Amino acid sequence: MNPLVFHFLTHHSKEASKWPLYTELRRLNGGDGIEVFADCVPLSYGHRWQLMVFGWPKLVFSSLKLALLSVRHRSRPEFVIVEEHIQFWCVFLVWSLCSLFCWTKKPRFVYLGFIFTSRKSAVLNMFRMFYFRLLFHLVNDVINYSDYERDHLSELFQGCRARFSSIHYGIGDHETTRKHADEMRLSTHLKPRKEELGLLSAGRSCRDYATLFESMRALQTPIDCTVICDSYTELPVTLWNPAIVVLRSCYGQEYTRCIIESDVVVVPLRDSMVSAGQMVALHALAAGKPVIISDTPITREYFGNCGSVHFVKLADSNSLTKSICMLEKQLLFKEQFFEQSRSFFEANFAINRFAFRLFNSIVESM
Secondary structure (H helix, E strand, O other): OOOOOEEEEEOEOOOHHHOHHHHHHHHHOOOOOEEEEEOEOOOOOOOHHHHHHHHHHHHHHHHHHHHHHHHHOOOOOOEEEEOOHHHHHHHHHHHHHHHHHHOOOOOEEEEEOOOOOOOOOHHHHHHHHHHHHHHHOOOOEEEEOOHHHHHHHHHHOOOOOOEEEEOOOOEOOOOOHHHHHHHHHHHHHHOOOOOOOEEEEEOOOOEOHHHHHHHHHOOOOOOEEEEEOOOOOOOOHHHOOOOEEEEOOOOHHHHHHHHHHOOEEEEOEOOOOOOOOHHHHHHHHHOOOOEEEEOOHHHHHHHOOOOOEEEEOOOOHHHHHHHHHHHHHOHHHHHHHHHHHHHHHHHHOEHHHHHHHHHHHHHOOO
């Protein structure tokens, strides 16, 4: 039996084809058939208007270029996998034209990692619903990163052609997952023991930094906190204090180093309906760190069985303050947290686990 042919389009890195995810997918597919068309189009901007004016046009140009490479490739894919709605429209246009004029059968289009967020404006929400209903009448499969979100979207977009499914996310570095884990473990063990607690919080999507900053103001002893966030709209400037350091441009190895050097990673969320916070929490667990995260159905789904993840009520600064104080007292038990976090991550969210879930989810859609 010949291996299936997958075309992945990604805008995260031109070197994405070398990532462990695609290496593992090739192994699962019999060693061949996984083609990655990659470009680097950063979509991290401080304001949304900057994303729309500068980021989206670049993504359109990049997506059209990658779609043309996919169509012209010697292999005929059964599946084309995209990560953004703009990518899909470009791929759909190019493949439709190719199908029309070259009598080529269109592949199945898979939208990976879709997240639906509401807006404050009722008119804007109505437009977005119409837009995505149209998109989901053209997409074959939508893969979400949580069962809760899959069920919610299946009901929200009932009647659309798209088949909704879900898998749990996973992470790996750009070389090998094991090397990444060993470097993190070595860095953690060589780190000098210290008296004070070091907090780290990161991310931009659906974050509630106001509650985090409010909880820090309530601490009797000031604690250093580093916040990694490139969005100006997510950070409440009025609640800042000298103990908080904000890093606007912190990615890749620098981001990983900040996690390694922290003692506790805090992920405050403001909406229980949105899939958010998992990636930061997974990076923290991979580094052997305890995590404090807002209690939502999706975070429970991911981390409910992990002893080193502590849940706090949504938008409750008192609950967050108590959890920070509790972990400060347990700082001497960081080795225990390290083992709990690492073992839970390896068993559930290492890159080989993610690749296995992704491969099966796509194949089952045939």
